[in-house]
Amino acid sequence: MSSILEFLARLAVWLLLAPLLPGIINRVKAWVAGRRGPPVLQLYYDLARLWRKGVVLSTLASPGFIAGPAVAWVAVLAAALLLPLGPLGTSLSFRGDVILLVYLLALARFCTAWAALETGSAFEGMGAAREVSYAVLAEAAVITAVLTLSMQSGSLVLSDMLVPAAGTGAALLAVGLFTVLLAENCRVPFDDPNTHLELTMIHEVMVLDHSGPPFAAVLHGASMKLLLFSVLLVQAMVPVGKLPESAAVAALIVGVLVVTVAVGLVESLTARAAFRRVPLLLTTAFLFCVFALLVAWKGGTA
């Protein structure tokens, strides 16, 4: 019974806290620009509003148009539940769960792209093509980062793997993972979440024709993905597993906040990179992860 309660609590944490992050990012951006900005809870209001609205369906769309966002949302939630929360561990942990995590995220992306293609609109096909071509490069970096972590710990279980090495390796990995976080969550150097120029949008253009509850699922899934990557980044950098429980939870929360504020600052201080430059940026992130891997490998044998 207690395990069920714990599982529900974990679910509630992921579901309820995730929409907070975009609000904080927007607050940071507003603060840097000297504006008042939207309320921190704006995304909750948006989700509530979308949930009450009806759905507009294209005559071309098959049931996949609704199923896509739903499957993507469930996949991201499942991936989030696999991720341990410091000393609290996970509700489900087995050998190789990290591979499932990577594949669940890929499934989520596939379903979003699929639903985008369902609309039959040229713009959304373009957005899907861009998203997927960036993902190819970002995924290489994620997998290298996963390889680095498993090389450091000699394990394929997420809760054992997230024990960071100190020093150069961790710094390299942090830079690589942070860049991947920006790319995967369509933040500024790669995509501008605020833009409404069709020619420059990536993620936004994919979900242009979604409305009502499916769109709410897309937005909520995106915020959960952001939280997931921040938690992953923090745990790969800070040895939260070794701290006492309350300190670890505090460290985790502070870490996620720091990552969120950093995303907001990057978003305020840099411009969106030109399309040509994006592969270069992502390759740089990949190389950072490769060198972290090299350090882990060298440290392991020397």
Next chain:
Amino acid sequence: MNDLLNLLIGLAMGLNLVALGTSRLPALIRVAALQGMVLGIMPLLIENEWRVMVLVIAVATVIMKGIVIPALLRRAMRTANIDRDLNPLIGFLPSLLLGAAGMIGAVVLARRLPLLPEHGESLLVAGSLASVLTGLLLLIGRSKAISQVCGYLILENGIYLFGLLLIHSTPLMVEGGILLDLTVAVFVTGIIMDRIQRAFDSLDTRKLTVLRE
């Protein structure tokens, strides 16, 4: 001490990749200068006792590679009045990947070489091989004469790094001589670049293969 040295060499190797990935000429010059300065302070870390000669060489290297040579290059760039884009022959992405592959290869190779035990743990050999490879890539893959000079500087940095292995047995006079040669070479290249610019209205070295009256 060894950790600090490895950190600096790691920094120099990172700068190699920045040099391969950057698309701007001033940035490339700045990277080459920074790398020269990082390498310049290394003799101080390697030498156990502080001799005056070591100090002189270190200071001279930092000043020459960090200030004088970049200033010469910037002047050449200004007088030649060229645009600052690099238009590469080998694209930035392939050269970055090649550079990274070369760097990993250099680390692997350095571990296999029968080095002295005192050099076994340091990244000196790996860093030097990686810098030489980066320099070669820049020499081959960039079309402007100034960026090729930067490639040459990075290549020389690699050789200098290799020379640090022998710092206990070579007279430091040799290092001083090399430094002087390098400065004169960059100086002369600056003049040559000016001539190329006047004769061809461009610093694109591909045009030098065209014969004309």
